[in-house]
Amino acid sequence: MMKQVRVLENIFTDRGSKYAVSGGPCTSAIEAKxxxxxxxxxxxxxxxxxxxxxxxxxxxxxxxxxxxxxxxGLVIIRMLEREARVGEIVVVTRWFGGVHLGGDRFRRVQDAVRVYLD
Incomplete structure (x- = not known):
């Protein structure tokens, strides 16, 4: 059974950047847009x-x-593949807080997707 649209706001912050994660059923590029x-x-x-x-x-x-x-986007795809999640869009939203996160930004994307999938 497919989940409904979920929006989880303010899931965490990192050096001023704020994150949210959203997702829901989606079966085409048109639906994604x-x-x-x-x-x-x-x-x-x-x-x-x-x-x-x-x-x-x-x-x-x-x-x-x-x-x-x-x-x-590729980080999100890899996590969806690992979980065999098909037909479900996951969106990670970031509000930049003024400090560049470097490679940590990928860890934060992973953290956000994990919050959504769990």
Whole structure:
């Protein structure tokens, strides 16, 4: 049974950057764009620095978007693959806090996806 849309805000902060994670049923690139558009109707999410996402389509095709956070979409895809989560989009949102996180940003993306999957 597929879960409904979930938005988990303010799940953690790291050096001023704030994170949220969202997700829900999604079976096509068109639905993914609609999901992001719907999420960004919330002013807070529209103003986010990054809304990175990943999705494995029912046919097994992975699609993703980094939204300026290079490599973050692939991190999400790899986690979805490990959990065999198909037809479910996961979006990690970051509001930049003024300090570059370097490689830690990938750990924070993983942490956010883990919060969603758990």
């Amino acid at each position: 609609a999901f992001i558009k719907s999420l960004c109707r919330r002013k807070k999410f529209a103003k986010a620095t990054h809304n990175t996402w990943g999705l494995i389509l029912p046919d097994g095709t992975p699609i993703k978007a980094d939204d300026g956070e290079a490599g973050a």
